[in-house]
Amino acid sequence: MLKNKKILLGVTGGIAAYKAAYIVRELKRLGADVRVIMTHSATQFITPLTLSTLSQHEVIVSLWPKSTHESTDLGVKHVDLGLWADLTLILPASANTIAKLATGIADNALTSTALSIRCPLLIAPAMDLDMYRHPATQNNIGVLQDRGCIIIEPETGELASGLSGPGRLPELQPILEKIESALAGTQKDLSGVQVLVTAGPTYEKIDPVRFIGNRSSGKMGYAIAKAAVQRGADVTLISGPSSLETPQGVQRIDVESAAEMFGAVQREYERHQFIIMAAAVADFRPASSEKQKIKKTNDRDVPEIKLEQTDDILKFIGDHKDERTVIGFALETENELAHAREKLEKKKLDYIVINNPTREGSGFGSDTNEIQILDKNGKVKEYPLMSKFEAAHKILDCING
Ligand SMILES: Cc1cc2nc3c(=O)[nH]c(=O)nc-3n(C[C@H](O)[C@H](O)[C@H](O)COP(=O)(O)O)c2cc1C
Incomplete structure (x- = not known):
């Protein structure tokens, strides 16, 4: 070497x-x-x-x-x-x-x-x-x-x-x-390969100033995009709201809500061979959002927000994947492997990357991650705590192996 x-x-x-x-x-x-x-x-x-x-x-x-x-x-x-x-x-x-x-x-x-x-x-x-x-x-x-x-x-x-x-x-x-x-990681083993990565959280609007969001920072998806570009891939990154810098050479599409992310994925997925879905997409959104800011009234009334399910982007990709390789993420806090296996099968994924945000040094906002990668044949690879950038290379090694 x-x-x-x-x-x-x-x-x-x-x-x-x-x-x-x-x-x-x-x-x-x-x-x-x-x-x-x-x-x-x-x-x-x-x-x-x-x-x-x-x-x-x-x-x-x-x-x-x-x-x-x-x-x-x-x-x-x-x-x-x-x-x-x-x-x-x-x-x-x-x-x-x-x-x-x-x-x-x-x-x-x-x-x-x-x-x-x-x-x-x-x-x-x-x-x-x-x-x-x-x-x-x-x-x-x-x-x-x-x-x-x-x-x-x-x-x-x-x-x-x-x-x-x-x-x-x-x-x-x-x-x-x-x-x-x-x-x-400097080998150009992904030259000419089109890689689509989703990253970050989604914001689901309640009114013009409020939203339902989650604590995803986007760091894992951005690290994957950067590592893939470094290995010669053409990378499109669909990103929810994030303050991270766009990695050099990556084409970034900004979206806010799960619906916008779904639209962007539908437009982009066909021309990509590897699809890596690292975004933390909301499962629920307010059934309707208010045009004006919801005012606090003097009495003790609290507004009720009715939720509805968002589109299942991963399932859509699984159903339309053809020859493409699709990688999902599972964020689990208990029975990680069993839950991830169920998700991999249900969504017809090729690989699922499991992380547990309750482990020290893993999860939202952290610069490091301890991951396991499960493939569709049931094989599991476990990795020690490492930087998200190194974990990104491990994920790419796996899918390109
Ligand atoms: C005996 C001695 C040992 C030092 N050891 C360290 C060290 O291990 N790590 C460190 O960050 N700075 C250490 N310093 C302070 C740096 O030498 C100092 O901050 C210096 O400006 C670093 O310059 P450089 O970054 O251009 O090499 C030490 C200083 C002395 C006098």
């Missing part, structure tokens, strides 16, 4: 910077070509000479040529390296560099290159537990994850400060596994 792969390693100023030497040595042993960029702070912890010797390439620390009056051949190395890399790994990633990456600051060779790369970006935060747990750091990590960066979660254990908690860089093997799985 790593043979002849071009790995760009960014090293920042953390106590775990010395571990970058082990990573470079191992990547080289496995046949990868490794280039290293260090921040100035990183050079306080490990010398460029060490990483240059191990990688057998010049190590870049500064954006600028040594003398502005002499050679200018360093010119746009940050762009060249960004385009060169098959994968970029920042290890260790300091809280400072993570904050810069989240906001797009490009004030050194590493952060400038990070804006130029077109390959997957893996980030291995390593720091003291309070720095790691700080809301600013957590928020910045969330921003990067939403953007599709793969975060190598730090381990919990004894830290250099003497404190104990999360913040330690994982061992070599789990890091190598992450690199390999990210590289697997």
Whole structure:
């Protein structure tokens, strides 16, 4: 997997910077070509000479040529390296560099290159537990994850400060596994394939200001759309109300209600081979909505809202699928497998992705998910807690396997 792969390693100023030497040595042993960029702070912890010797390439620390009056051949190395890399790994990633990456600051060779790369970006935060747990750091990590960066979660254990908690860089093997799985995601195995993804919640109107909605953030569906584009697919994303950015290269159709989503799916499904229904579509909507805002009256009368069923989009697709592969989602809080199996059969799905929002780190709004994938032959694949982006790749691996 790593043979002849071009790995760009960014090293920042953390106590775990010395571990970058082990990573470079191992990547080289496995046949990868490794280039290293260090921040100035990183050079306080490990010398460029060490990483240059191990990688057998010049190590870049500064954006600028040594003398502005002499050679200018360093010119746009940050762009060249960004385009060169098959994968970029920042290890260790300091809280400072993570904050810069989240906001797009490009004030050194590493952060400038990070804006130029077109390959997957893996980030291995390593720091003291309070720095790691700080809301600013957590928020910045969330921003990067939403953007599709793969975060190598730090381990919990004894830290250099003497404190104990999360913040330690994982061992070599789990890091190598992450690199390999990210590289697997760069293969263009979905080239020329049309993928339709639905995502997000639906809003069912009560009156001009009120609606019945649900807590879906859309993150899972958006992650699938992004992963599919990365693998070469032509992707259409039908999205309920969501504040998420449209992944680059994805054609997005915005809808609000279940009825609008049904209309969009009916218009789109025929020209797609894979249909992945990750949206949390309302099962019920108000039978009628008011034209004006429902007023609160002085007496204690409460308006009654009569509900009716929405269209079953998944069932429609199951009934019209022909040669298409259809993947549904089951959000279950108990007897997950039995309920999911029933849904898969009833809706004539090929696969159903099961998640349980009551499990820690899973469900609405979270950046991670613990999924199981059940196929129509009854085979179940279980996955550990992982980022929604990684889970998206697992789903695509499964259907394209
Ligand atoms: C001894 C020492 C150890 C440090 N270890 C870490 C660390 O493990 N993680 C981290 O985020 N910052 C650590 N810092 C702070 C960073 O070096 C500092 O925030 C620096 O500005 C990071 O710059 P860079 O992101 O450009 O590499 C450490 C500082 C010192 C003096």
